[in-house]
Amino acid sequence: MCGIVGLFxxxxxxxxxxxxxxxNMLITMTExxxxxxxIAIYDSASNADxxxxxxxxxxxxEFGLIKDSLSAIIESSVSVEIKDTHAVxxxxxxxxxxxxxxxAKLCPGVRVMSVGEKVEIxxxxxxxxxxxxxxxxxxxxGSHGIGHTRMATESAVTTMGAHPFSTGQDQCLVHNGSLSNxxxxxxxxxxxxxxxxxxxxxxxxxxxxxxxxxxxxxLEEALESCLKDLDGFFTFVVGTKDGFGVVRDPxxxxxxxxxxxxxxxAFGSEYRALVDLPKIENAKVWEPEPATVYFWSH
Amino acid sequence: xxxxxxxxxxxxxxxxxxxxxxxxxNKGKWEVQNPRGRHAIAVxxxxxxxxxxxxxxxxxxxxxxQKAHITVDGxxxxxxxxxxxxxxxxxxGDASQYAGATGHGGLLVIKGNASSRCGISMKGIDIxxxxxxxxxxxxxxxxxxxxxxxxxGEALGDSLYEARLFVRGSVKSLGADCMEKxxxxxxxxxxxxxxxxxxxxxxxxxxxxxxxxxxxYNFNIDNAY
Numbered sequence: 001m002c003g004i005v006g007l008f009x010x011x012x013x014x015x016x017x018x019x020x021x022x023x024n025m026l027i028t029m030t031e032x033x034x035x036x037x038x039i040a041i042y043d044s045a046s047n048a049d050x051x052x053x054x055x056x057x058x059x060x061x062e063f064g065l066i067k068d069s070l071s072a073i074i075e076s077s078v079s080v081e082i083k084d085t086h087a088v089x090x091x092x093x094x095x096x097x098x099x100x101x102x103x104a105k106l107c108p109g110v111r112v113m114s115v116g117e118k119v120e121i122x123x124x125x126x127x128x129x130x131x132x133x134x135x136x137x138x139x140x141x142g143s144h145g146i147g148h149t150r151m152a153t154e155s156a157v158t159t160m161g162a163h164p165f166s167t168g169q170d171q172c173l174v175h176n177g178s179l180s181n182x183x184x185x186x187x188x189x190x191x192x193x194x195x196x197x198x199x200x201x202x203x204x205x206x207x208x209x210x211x212x213x214x215x216x217x218x219l220e221e222a223l224e225s226c227l228k229d230l231d232g233f234f235t236f237v238v239g240t241k242d243g244f245g246v247v248r249d250p251x252x253x254x255x256x257x258x259x260x261x262x263x264x265x266a267f268g269s270e271y272r273a274l275v276d277l278p279k280i281e282n283a284k285v286w287e288p289e290p291a292t293v294y295f296w297s298h
Numbered sequence: 299x300x301x302x303x304x305x306x307x308x309x310x311x312x313x314x315x316x317x318x319x320x321x322x323x324n325k326g327k328w329e330v331q332n333p334r335g336r337h338a339i340a341v342x343x344x345x346x347x348x349x350x351x352x353x354x355x356x357x358x359x360x361x362x363x364q365k366a367h368i369t370v371d372g373x374x375x376x377x378x379x380x381x382x383x384x385x386x387x388x389x390x391g392d393a394s395q396y397a398g399a400t401g402h403g404g405l406l407v408i409k410g411n412a413s414s415r416c417g418i419s420m421k422g423i424d425i426x427x428x429x430x431x432x433x434x435x436x437x438x439x440x441x442x443x444x445x446x447x448x449x450x451g452e453a454l455g456d457s458l459y460e461a462r463l464f465v466r467g468s469v470k471s472l473g474a475d476c477m478e479k480x481x482x483x484x485x486x487x488x489x490x491x492x493x494x495x496x497x498x499x500x501x502x503x504x505x506x507x508x509x510x511x512x513x514x515y516n517f518n519i520d521n522a523y
Binding site: 250257273281286 | 395
């Protein structure tokens with residue numbers, strides 16, 4: 001099992017409450033995934049080009065180092081906002097490569113969760129409510145976001161095994177299901193020089209999408225090719241800078257339900273996750289078709 | 299009529315209360331408020347009573363039902379009427395995957411569409427869907443009738459035993475060992491009765507019948523390894 005939620009706002013007046021709505025949806029999906037939880041939330045960065053979200057097992061020391069020295073090393077101003085084990089570093093776009101190289105030297109234990117103009121990814125081991133509280137998700141605003149509650153089947157319950165997985169700048173992936181050919185696909189991708197850090201099947205799915213897009217596919221084409229190259233069960237929800245996409249494997253035994261009104265498009269593993277959304281009783285509610293790629297964007 | 303609000307009392311209390319009713323009960327009509335997508339509402343009922351659920355539900359509504367008449371004013375999640383024995387379940391909206399799975403008897407009416415695997419392994423239940431059904435519907439269906447007033451998805455009736463399948467619209471593809479069959483008077487009679495009972499205005503003559511080619515479930519020495 002696992003739970004997925006997603007919310008894409010059409011009505012800008014709802015943006016300040018995106019985090020609160022997503023948090024409630026995520027908590028409703030606790031029974032589907034009590035091991036770990038994560039959320040990707042998209043909001044414009046104020047006063048900066050790019051946001052780099054990082055995670056540390058030793059945040060006091062490592063985030064202290066970043067605060068004290070990163071700006072001097074890359075000779076550019078940065079802002080560091082610490083949220084529990086994660087930090088969101090805002091910086092100038094042209095300094096991103098330099099900053100990542102500097103981070104790798106300065107504190108090698110720090111892991112990059114996401115890079116992008118809008119995206120921030122927070123994920124940790126624990127009950128969805130606890131994870132959402134640690135990162136104050138309910139206080140966040142944004143245009144859209146996706147969340148995941150994990151019941152681990154394919155690899156260990158760790159922060160790095162939690163979803164969402166970053167697949168590129170402003171892109172991320174969450175997954176309900178299990179891929180059965182992830183070991184062979186991991187070997188193939190590694191031979192092509194793709195960095196894969198865990199034994200997790202979804203990370204391979206994410207790496208596959210990134211690889212396809214590096215080879216020139218659009219995200220939509222990359223998702224289409226998932227249907228051919230990935231074996232196993234999957235309902236994927238991908239976050240993009242402007243919206244989100246959904247694709248289910250041809251067997252489609254992993255549940256998915258969508259709701260759309262004038263104000264939003266919402267995704268849930270179950271209808272329960274959607275019942276508190278505004279005017280849900282008047283929404284168009286349907287199940288996304290198997291082996292079909294859907295996208296909603298601004 | 300008795301009213302049970304799932305916001306003020308638990309699901310377990312609802313099901314226990316419904317299970318307590320005996321056949322001579324004077325509390326034969328129930329309205330369940332605020333289902334909010336909850337799972338396993340009104341499961342395991344074994345007394346003739348009317349239960350109306352005022353909104354959409356989650357997994358397994360009315361599972362294992364015997365004798366009761368359950369109506370849902372909304373849509374239902376996966377596994378509605380799973381293993382139903384008798385009685386009726388009517389869904390005013392849509393149904394998610396495996397509606398009526400393994401049902402032994404009774405009537406399941408879905409007034410909207412049903413998703414994939416509708417009537418999988420059905421064993422005597424009658425299912426009438428006013429809209430479409432998804433892929434792999436009536437997979438390994440053994441007995442009973444599946445009536446689809448709209449279209450059927452891929453691989454209808456794969457590995458079918460002796461269930462009858464009636465489809466008014468198009469069939470995307472037939473599964474292994476499923477074939478179109480002649481619609482004889484006896485089939486038109488069964489179908490007309492089911493359409494009338496379920497409140498559908500469709501005419502039996504508009505349907506085609508599908509059934510088992512009976513090549514897969516008979517032992518064939520040439521298929522042995």
